Amino acid sequence: MTHPLSKKILGVKASPTITLNAKATAMIKQGLPVLSFAVGEPHFPTPQIVVDKAIESMRAGRTKYGAAGGGPELRKAIATKLERENRLKFAPEQIVVGIGAKEILFHLMLTLLNDGDEVLLPAPFWVSYADQVIAAGGVPVIVPVPDSFPANPFDIAEIEKYATPRTVAIVINSPNNPSGYVLNEGKLREIGAWLSKKDWWVISDEIYEYLSFDIEQKSLLEICPDLRDRFILINGFSKSFCMTGWRVGYGAGPQPVMNLVRSLQSHSSTCLPMFIEDASIVAINGGRELMRAEIAEMNSLRKTAIAEFEKIKGLPIVEPQGAFYVFLDLRPFMANTGRFKDTMAICEWLLNDAHVALVPGEAFGAPGFARFSYAVAEEKLREGIARIARALA
Numbered sequence: 001m002t003h004p005l006s007k008k009i010l011g012v013k014a015s016p017t018i019t020l021n022a023k024a025t026a027m028i029k030q031g032l033p034v035l036s037f038a039v040g041e042p043h044f045p046t047p048q049i050v051v052d053k054a055i056e057s058m059r060a061g062r063t064k065y066g067a068a069g070g071g072p073e074l075r076k077a078i079a080t081k082l083e084r085e086n087r088l089k090f091a092p093e094q095i096v097v098g099i100g101a102k103e104i105l106f107h108l109m110l111t112l113l114n115d116g117d118e119v120l121l122p123a124p125f126w127v128s129y130a131d132q133v134i135a136a137g138g139v140p141v142i143v144p145v146p147d148s149f150p151a152n153p154f155d156i157a158e159i160e161k162y163a164t165p166r167t168v169a170i171v172i173n174s175p176n177n178p179s180g181y182v183l184n185e186g187k188l189r190e191i192g193a194w195l196s197k198k199d200w201w202v203i204s205d206e207i208y209e210y211l212s213f214d215i216e217q218k219s220l221l222e223i224c225p226d227l228r229d230r231f232i233l234i235n236g237f238s239k240s241f242c243m244t245g246w247r248v249g250y251g252a253g254p255q256p257v258m259n260l261v262r263s264l265q266s267h268s269s270t271c272l273p274m275f276i277e278d279a280s281i282v283a284i285n286g287g288r289e290l291m292r293a294e295i296a297e298m299n300s301l302r303k304t305a306i307a308e309f310e311k312i313k314g315l316p317i318v319e320p321q322g323a324f325y326v327f328l329d330l331r332p333f334m335a336n337t338g339r340f341k342d343t344m345a346i347c348e349w350l351l352n353d354a355h356v357a358l359v360p361g362e363a364f365g366a367p368g369f370a371r372f373s374y375a376v377a378e379e380k381l382r383e384g385i386a387r388i389a390r391a392l393a
């Protein structure tokens with residue numbers, strides 16, 4: 001007989017977005033004409049100058065261990081970016097760079113949470129937060145999608161109902177994955193005023209920052225600087241610079257917190273490869289300007305996606321202002337057909353019958369919805385929406 005496995009980790013589920021995409025990929029390998037809109041990455045290649053720098057750096061022998069938490073040059077470049085683009089002052093020591101924003105968030109949860117501590121997750125939220133909280137011994141407190149959604153995507157009064165004396169943190173993510181909402185300055189001000197009266201850690205995931213199309217996404221910390229002692233900013237290179245596979249993300253926050261995050265990394269992944277750091281410096285110094293064409297193209301895809309989905313009767317959508325997803329409201333369809341018990345069942349049916357892969361809203365704490373990524377070539381986008389229209393009809 002073996003010893004029982006970790007109760008904490010048994011509570012963690014595999015990432016459903018990755019599982020679903022794996023199923024779609026397997027079907028494609030079998031020769032089925034599946035179109036996947038399930039994955040969360042821009043379809044553009046990484047900018048050539050970033051790739052070239054990595055190759056040059058590898059050739060120069062920058063292929064050994066780097067510094068835990070990121071080398072000083074990259075952390076300095078990030079501090080400069082935060083000041084230049086976000087008007088935020090962080091010392092390079094307050095910045096930790098890791099293997100994707102995902103790793104930083106994971107180590108952050110381990111750093112912030114004691115057993116039973118509650119973390120507020122207003123739905124819809126990115127799939128991994130909840131499981132990371134569980135793995136860290138905390139309790140994810142999911143605030144269901146409110147009736148006011150999407151008109152009021154971050155309903156403070158509703159969230160307040162889920163706060164308890166055990167609440168220690170809240171996660172805010174704007175531009176939002178999966179629903180594409182963007183919190184504007186007025187709303188950030190309102191959230192800041194509310195959070196100023198709490199003593200919670202504020203985790204602000206700003207990874208889709210460059211993909212905010214109608215308004216500039218400001219950081220909550222710029223709007224509400226008095227949160228600084230308990231504010232942790234999360235960002236990364238995956239979405240902004242089309243570098244998902246490079247695995248570069250960072251966090252910036254209070255020194256004692258970031259010291260522990262760095263220390264945890266020194267015992268897990270150790271560091272980023274140095275040649276990836278060198279290439280990342282080229283990307284971050286290029287900033288938004290480097291990605292101008294891709295951002296414009298993504299905005300054009302967004303407009304096409306909105307226009308095409310709006311033609312489908314009985315399928316309301318959350319009109320996205322940011323990120324690269326359209327959040328489909330399948331509740332009227334479910335009510336009309338009476339055939340499906342949940343959106344997971346609809347997504348399975350769409351995959352098997354219409355050969356279109358979406359991510360069911362259950363993965364984001366939002367049953368009744370499904371996420372469609374429009375970060376694809378325009379032709380594929382149009383064909384995918386046409387297939388959905390035919391299937392729902």
Ligand SMILES: Cc1ncc(COP(=O)(O)O)c(C=O)c1O
Pocket residue numbers: 040099100101102103126173177205207236237238244247248249
């Ligand atoms: C909201 C959000 N945060 C964080 C991440 C993690 O990004 P990465 O680990 O690639 O930096 C993702 C990726 O899908 C995301 O959508």
